[in-house]
Amino acid sequence: MKINYNYIKAILVLGLVVFLYGFAEKRNEVRELSHLEVEFTQTENLYLTEEAVNKLLIQNKLAFEKVGKETLDLNRVEAVLNNHAMIENAEVYLTLKGTLKTRISQRRPIGRVLGKPAFYIDRLGEKMPLSPNYSARVPVLKGVTENDFEEVYPLIKYINSDEFLTEHVTGISRLSGGVYQLEVRKMDFDLFFGKVERIENKFNNFKAFYKKAHKDDILSTYKMVDLQFGNQVVCTKK
Structure with a gap:
């Protein structure tokens, strides 16, 4: 009977490979x-x-x-x-x-709610505690509670997504009746937003107004800018 040495070698090699793999796996586990x-x-x-x-x-x-x-x-x-x-x-x-x-x-905050204690609203619209390591530069919300999250979230989310608004809007106040007033950086006038509706339209109107008034150097002459009336911006002078 002729012995097939190649077959025996193949079996031995296969056995050696299985042994080494098992040994390495065992060492890796422990x-x-x-x-x-x-x-x-x-x-x-x-x-x-x-x-x-x-x-x-x-x-x-x-x-x-x-x-x-x-x-x-x-x-x-x-x-x-x-x-x-x-x-x-x-x-x-x-x-x-x-x-x-x-x-x-x-988590990424997009608004800071004043209260005792204060807390953030994150980008998903959920409550987030303040961090001892870092204070986020986001608009401050006044008069807002957790019950108002669903109402105010679209507003702060839009502000957070817009470079111009992120730079200029520093505060958001909820007034009676669910209307909102915004604070604008380095400006003396109050920005009345109204209810959280037609957000993009209102802010586009405000941007156009701001650009024109800034060019004419008359921003400081206003005490109130109102965005709630259709496609127009209603201004009250000092």
Whole structure:
């Protein structure tokens, strides 16, 4: 009977490959995690620091430096991070070298509501606490409560999306009857917006008025600018 040595060699090579793969996999499983690497999607980690993320995991008994890779529950890590008041979304994964990487999108405020305590409204229209690390430069909202979020959110969202308005509108006041008045940077006049409706039309009218009045150097002569009447801007002089 003729022995097929090539067949035997193939079996031995296959067995060696399976053994080495299993050995490497076992070592990879029991290897302890080396360190945490935090990536913030924004250019600056304004409201939350890498140290704060590390502390958060330790406080929730996820001190990963002493944990084997096979025992770490990535879903739990993500859940802990996503429950943080300053985090909008967190993604967590492991590298082959044992690095726990987290990619974090922080919540972004678009308005600051005065009150006791004060708080932000974020870009999704939800309540967000103030941060001890950073104070956002956003319009200040007066006379607004959580019950008014649905009403005022389209207004502050539009302001936040517009470069001109972001630069010039510094405050928003809710008056009785659900009408709004805006404060404009370095201007003495009150900007009466009215109800939160026809937002784009009203602001386009205001931009046209502002551009013309600024060119004519007469902005300082007004005490009230009213945007609520159709396609016109009604002004009251001092």
